Amino acid sequence: MTMRAVSYAQFGGPEVLHVAADVPVPVPGPGQVRVRVAASAVHPVDLMIRDGRFPAPLPSGLPYVPGWDVAGTVDAVGTSVGNLAVGDEVVGFSHWLRTTVGAHAEYVALDAASLTAAPAGVPAIEAATLPTNGLAAAQALDLLSLPAGSSVLVTGAAGQVGGFALALARVAGLHATGVAAPGDREFVESQGAAFVPRSDGPLAVAAGSFDAVVDLALIGPSLLDLVRDGGGYVAASPPLRPEPVRGIRTLALEVEPDGTRLGELVKLVESGDIPLRVDGVYSFADAAAAHDRRAQGGVRGGVVLVP
Structure with missing residues (x-):
């Protein structure tokens, strides 16, 4: 059996993407299920890998099927799976950098432990925007372990991960402040956060104002000045984690599949506590256009591919 999948056999621009019709349908191994994909999001890392710009070795060679997130229906179950x-x-989501198992395909085989029940009543196109970005936001806040009432600054607050971080901070009883472009003020404040406009220079915030910072925009070590002594700082990229100063814990986010934690996020989607945003929907045949859109600035929702 074969299936259709977005694929590329050489690094380059969006034009290298094509729809391959002869990709073998995966067979789920022990502890795995096969999912018939209904929707899958495109991430900046997909573009970086496709361009050949990813700064670390990849686990296998071309051709690649890209894609991390998946929303769909289980259609086959491997051995030792009891929950699906x-x-x-x-x-x-598929941890693509470890496995190169891509979700921009009609079917994908994943560990059952990385999956959870989809949010009830939510279209797959919206649900596909949750897994990687939602878990990134949740795991960033989990690293900080802030008690209710703490203050946290989130950069890149209007992006996908940033929006989830603001919502989760609100749910956790944290006092969040979001750094974003002036046009994003309404969204930031709709999540119960204070707003600080993005700036090419220092932010209009006093030194030591926050218990912690989640630096999704990768502004860098200058933000440590805004953290109180003994506070916390999470960098969105491990290589950019600054050295600790003044007792500040400096941490790095490496998002991991976690079906249990994702299930908690699904419940927050169902209760209306986490908003899901979609920027655009593209077919596999229009994958290049989806990558072009993802490459543009100001993307404020998921860029989603459907088979």
């Missing part, structure tokens, strides 16, 4: 069955609607 054929017909279950699920969401989850």
Whole structure:
């Protein structure tokens, strides 16, 4: 059996993407299920890898099928899977950098532990925007372990991860402040956060104002000045984690698949506490256009591919 998948056999611009029709349908191994994909989001890392700009070795060679997130339906179950069955609607993500198992395909086989039940009543196109970015936001805040009432500054606050971080901070009883472009003020404040406009120079914030910073925009070590002594700082990229100063814990985010944690986020989607935003929907045949859109600035929702 074969399937259709977005693929590329050489590094380059969006033009290298094509729809391959002869990709073998994966067979789920022990602990895995196969998901019939309904929707999958495009991430900046997909573009970086496709361009050949990713700064670390990849686990296998070309051709690649890209894609991390998946929303779809279980259609086959491997051995030693007790929590999912054929017909279950699920969401989850593939840790592509470890496995090169891409979700921009009609079917994908993933570890059952990385999946959870899809949010009830939510279209797959919206649900596909949750897994990687939602878990990134949740795991960033988990690293900080801030008690309720703490203050946290989130840069890149209007992006996908930033928006989830603001929502989760609100749910956790944190006092969040979001740094974003002036046009994003309404969204930031809609998540219960204070707003600080993005600036090419120092932010209009007093030194030591926050218990912690989640630096999704990769502004860098200058933000440590805004953290109180003994506070916390999370960098969105491990190589950019600054050295600790003044007792500040400096941490790095490396998002991991976690079906249990993702299930908690799904419940927050169902209760209306986490907003899901979609910027655009593209077919596999229009994958190059989806990559072009993802490359543009000001993307404020998921760029989603559907088979």
